[in-house]
Structures are given as structure tokens and as C-alpha cells.
Amino acid sequence: MPGRGELIAWLITAVALAVALLAALYVIGSKTPPAAPGVHTLATPAAPVANVEKQLVECAAPVALYKPAAKKKLKLPAPIVAAPSQHVAAATTTPDDTRQHTITTILDTDTGAFTTLDRVEPLPWLAPGKRGAAGIAYGLGDDGPQAKAYAYHDLLQIKALHAGARAEADPHGEWWAGGYIEYRW
Structure with a gap:
């Protein structure tokens, strides 16, 4: 049976993942869809x-x-x-x-x-995240060839720093979910 400290760690992780998921759903739901490629739209004034x-x-x-x-x-x-x-x-x-x-x-x-x-235009000092992705990756690891499915979504941007939620899973049942902070150039 897990100890009290381990249960608290799992609880904190579950709450953090739930908050990240809700934030990602909010950002995705409130995002204006991009213009369709090849279609001219009337430009709004700057x-x-x-x-x-x-x-x-x-x-x-x-x-x-x-x-x-x-x-x-x-x-x-x-x-x-x-x-x-x-x-x-x-x-x-x-x-x-x-x-x-x-x-x-x-x-x-x-x-x-x-x-x-x-x-x-300069990067914003503070803005909601605008990008996300889901995909499949294949490569080599300690145990030989490996495949992973992943998904991530930016939740916050501060200049060139992006923070968000990310999850990964492989065919062996191994998974990872958490947050990230990265610098983009």
C-alpha cells in the first residue's frame, strides 16, 4: 500500500493534469480558427x-x-x-x-x-498559447526501436517562452503527462 506522501504526490499530479487539461480545452475552444488556405478574406485594419x-x-x-x-x-x-x-x-x-x-x-x-x-511585430509580453499538436514519433531508445503517441498544447506565452501541457504514451503501456516550458526561436 502506498504511503501518505506518495498518495499526496499522486493527488497533486492529478490536480495539475486536470487544471492543464481544462486550460487547454479553454484555449482551444476560445481560439479563432485560422483562415482557409488559398481563400482571400477582407483584411481588418491594424x-x-x-x-x-x-x-x-x-x-x-x-x-x-x-x-x-x-x-x-x-x-x-x-x-x-x-x-x-x-x-x-x-x-x-x-x-x-x-x-x-x-x-x-x-x-x-x-x-x-x-x-x-x-x-x-514584437513578441507579446504575455499572451495565451496559440499552438498545439498531436502526432506519432518513431526512433531508437535503450530497448531498440520505439514508437510514441504524443499531444501538447501551449497555454501561455511570455515573449519567446512558451509553457503548456504535454502527454506521451507508447505501445508498451508506458505514459507520461506533465507540463513544459521552452524557448522558441
Whole structure:
């Protein structure tokens, strides 16, 4: 029969796992689903300008816009491709990374030229976790080839530090569940 200290340790572990599971379910349930790949969605204004009023501006020079073929190359929705009054002013592809980007397009009214800027936003000081995964891993261990199933979910982010819950199990009935803190670059 296990001793009192061992029972307390098991109880603390069970409570910690339950809290981690509930936190993971909360984060997963409250997360906005990502945009579907290949589908254009209307971009929302960046937070710094969301409440700034717009103004009408006249240009001293004609505005330089991409030719209509750009709409097809960018695979824009059919109504935009068909509309002769809609033109592409700027388009950019952001790098595939874990940081948010703010894309800003500037019109020079003296020249009619557009300039598009990509600003990598700083990591947040404190934010809820946004990523998780489940998978199967295969490799070599002390006993030879091994397979494991695993799942994890970030619960908290402080700059580049991520903390969350992780669980692993192998075909032999061995399992592990707990938390992690890792630095990501």
C-alpha cells in the first residue's frame, strides 16, 4: 500500500493534469480558427489605425497600379477579377514564421506610387498559447526501436517562452503527462 506522501504526490499530479487539461480545452475552444488556405478574406485594419478616420485625397499624378493580369495571378475572387474598376495596388507575401506582421501600403500623392511595408511585430509580453499538436514519433531508445503517441498544447506565452501541457504514451503501456516550458526561436 502506498504511503501518505506518495498518495499526496499522486493527488497533486492529478490536480495539475486536470487544471492543464481544462486550460487547454479553454484555449482551444476560445481560439479563432485560422483562415482557409488559398481563400482571400477582407483584411481588418491594424490595431493602431482601427479608430483613425479616413480622408479623401487627390493625387497630383496618375496612380501606378498593376495591370489587370495581376488579379488572375493573385487568384483573387472572380467578382474582383471581372470588375474593371478594381485594381491591384500592392501585394506581398509575408515570411512563414510565428510572429505577426503588419502590412501597410502607402500612396505618394505627388507621384501616384504605392509602397508596401512589412513590419514584424514584437513578441507579446504575455499572451495565451496559440499552438498545439498531436502526432506519432518513431526512433531508437535503450530497448531498440520505439514508437510514441504524443499531444501538447501551449497555454501561455511570455515573449519567446512558451509553457503548456504535454502527454506521451507508447505501445508498451508506458505514459507520461506533465507540463513544459521552452524557448522558441
